[in-house]
Amino acid sequence: MRALVARRLNGPEAVELIETAVPEPAAGQVRIKVAAAAVNPVDLAISSGALVEVGLTAPREQFGLGWDVAGTVDAVGPGCQLQIGTPVVGVADRLAQSLKTHAEYVVLDAGTVTEAPHGVELERAATYGLNGLTALQAVKAVRGETVLITGAAGGVGGYAVELAKHFNKTVIASAAPADEDLVRRLGADHFIDRNDDLAAAVRRIAPAGVDGVVDAAVAGIGAQEAVRNGGRHVHLQGGPRPPHLRGITVEQVFIHVNQEQLAELTQLVEKNVISTRIADTYELGDAQQAYKRLAEGGVRGRLVLAP
Known part of the structure; x- marks a missing residue:
């Protein structure tokens, strides 16, 4: 072969x-x-x-x-x-x-x-398997109702937006200006230009900070500054692991295949929940x-x- x-x-x-x-x-x-x-x-x-x-x-x-x-x-x-x-x-x-x-x-x-x-x-x-599983595991690691997703137009980030909305979270998405329409179609409630000061832009929308971040762009401490005290920072593999500041839990996600989760994703594809x-x-x-x-x-x- x-x-x-x-x-x-x-x-x-x-x-x-x-x-x-x-x-x-x-x-x-x-x-x-x-x-x-x-x-x-x-x-x-x-x-x-x-x-x-x-x-x-x-x-x-x-x-x-x-x-x-x-x-x-x-x-x-x-x-x-x-x-x-x-x-x-x-x-x-x-x-x-x-x-x-x-x-x-x-x-x-x-x-x-x-x-x-x-x-x-x-x-x-x-x-959808690799990126969808990574996004699913990352979104499930976030606690609370509001989530920041960096790299929201990418493979993992796009699925994270769709899945976070499926789980009834308010989504603040960061991506390039050219991707705003795409990210909003995926379900983002709020859009932030990735070139802006991330924490400042998020806190104009959520003054106390978001409950968690899925850091698909590996923005690191810049993304963590947008998270409330005691929130969650889900760090995707790549780049230095950010510190635990202000009681924030840092959880690092590297894909592992869970057959039940893969079947869950497959059902969501069948229902057009994820693209x-x-x-x-x-x-x-x-x-x-x-x-x-x-x-x-x-x-x-x-x-x-x-x-």
């Missing part, structure tokens, strides 16, 4: 298409024939070597690429309840795998897979173009690879 890997770790140019054996599922695992797989910033971080540099994973000869996947069950190992032919979505959440979802086939633990949303084409079903936005689709052999485009920034929606 064909698969994308990174060996040199020098950026998008490290993305290499190889021929390799089709993997076999072990006990409790499922093999998926890949229909589509999104490209994520974490894939850029792996191919550039950034995650090795910060110590999140050890060096290795070959890193597999791709986290999100949608496809059909092709084979199952002992103890797996999914039936062959079932449309599924999954997330490969382990860093140190030599083969991942940017491939024609992928083997995942059954607990990281759930049935795909009904009535949604698989290309779109490949867009599946595609910016463009590329063939697996054109993956370097997709990686380079994502690295340039400004992509709204997902870049998807189709084997």
